Amino acid sequence: MxxxxxxxxxxxxxxxxxxxxxxxxxxxxxxxxxPLRLAMHxxxxxxxxxxxxxxxxxxxxxxxxxxxxxxxxxxxxxxxxxxxxxxxxxxxxxxxxxxxxxxxxxxxxxxxxxxxxxxxxxxDTSISRIFVLHPDPWPKARHHKRRLVSPETLEVFARVMVAGAELRVATDIGDYARSSLEAVQASGSFVWTAECARDWRAPLPDWPPTRYERKAKQQGRAPIYLRFLRV
Ligand SMILES: C[S@@+](CC[C@H](N)C(=O)[O-])C[C@H]1O[C@@H](n2cnc3c(N)ncnc32)[C@H](O)[C@@H]1O
Missing domain, CATH: 3.40.50.150 (Vaccinia Virus protein VP39)
Known part of the structure; x- marks a missing residue:
């Protein structure tokens, strides 16, 4: 497993x-x-x-x-x-x-x-949607292993997600978007929903901005919105 x-x-x-x-x-x-904390014991x-x-x-x-x-x-x-x-x-x-x-x-x-x-x-197959919005970017190459969206995490996402479930990832770091797309493609468990550039340049109406996203925009960095479906 x-x-x-x-x-x-x-x-x-x-x-x-x-x-x-x-x-x-x-x-x-x-x-x-x-009382809200998960009882993981x-x-x-x-x-x-x-x-x-x-x-x-x-x-x-x-x-x-x-x-x-x-x-x-x-x-x-x-x-x-x-x-x-x-x-x-x-x-x-x-x-x-x-x-x-x-x-x-x-x-x-x-x-x-x-x-x-x-x-x-x-x-297994218990989650219908996962959001990973602006994960810590870890920009230095020697820190890339700390990035949350990785082949190993995607394998576990695939295990816990139901067929057709959606994974939303947002980042303002081009290199993070690229490595996420590569990992998703290699996993074979998800399809990227984008059909044209607008799909990753603009969020859906039910995707409100986060605090980090607002800061990134103020600093001139454009967020990238990625949606994947569990096959
Ligand atoms: C750059 S912040 C973005 C926060 C928020 N999503 C936003 O867009 O404003 C990344 C967040 O991910 C959290 N984080 C990083 N690794 C995590 C992990 N393994 N489990 C849960 N949260 C994590 C950090 O503590 C941090 O608050």
Whole structure:
């Protein structure tokens, strides 16, 4: 069975903690996070939709949600879908918890750690959509092995995704888009949906911008939006 396994020793993220949390965010981390955190010491429920207290027809996964604005938007726009968000950066997790509280979102579960642990825990064919939006770019060649979108991760994505499931990847780093496309092509488990340049130059209406994406645009870097389907 495809697992990320030993590659987890190669760190794909930067810092886990930023500035000191406000009293409100610390309360959210102490009180709201524990019941939302995935219980990974036990097996995943079958079906996986059982993770959510509200009825869910499918389960989506966002890896590296940052401050969680995209995840909260998707959860609000798709109340019949359960979404798992993974993010090791505590301040980002606290920001998502604040959105969950403000918007009374009930269809989100969180893993405040490495998404690859969740990927290894997930049952086969249990996920209908995966978002990897602006993964850490790791621009230096000697750091490329830290890039999240890799042949090994794609193999595990293929294991956990249902046929026809969608994988969305965004990056403003041309070389990252290129290596992702090469890895996807080599995997043979996905097809790239783009038919013309517009398809990767502009996001779909249900693809709201993330914080990182706004910064990239302000700095003159154009995001690339990639959509793949699990065959
Ligand atoms: C450049 S930031 C982008 C954040 C957000 N997606 C956005 O677009 O604003 C990349 C994020 O991915 C997270 N990340 C990197 N490796 C990860 C992993 N293995 N599991 C979960 N999150 C990860 C980092 O902590 C970081 O917050």
């Amino acid at each position: 495809a697992r990320v396994g030993d590659r987890k020793t190669i760190r794909t993220y930067g810092r886990r903690k930023g500035h000191r949390l406000s009293a409100r965010k610390q309360r959210l981390v102490d009180e709201t996070l524990p 036990v097996s995943a429920p079958a079906p996986l939709t059982g993770l959510f207290c509200v009825p869910a027809s499918q389960v989506w996964l966002e890896i590296g949600f940052g401050a969680g604005e995209h995840l909260a938007w998707q959860a609000e726009a798709n109340p019949g879908v359960g979404i798992i968000g993974c993010e090791p950066y505590l301040n980002g997790v606290a920001a998502l918890l604040a959105s969950i509280e403000e918007r009374a979102l009930e269809n989100i579960r969180i893993w405040d750690g490495d998404a690859r642990e969740v990927l290894d825990w997930l049952p």
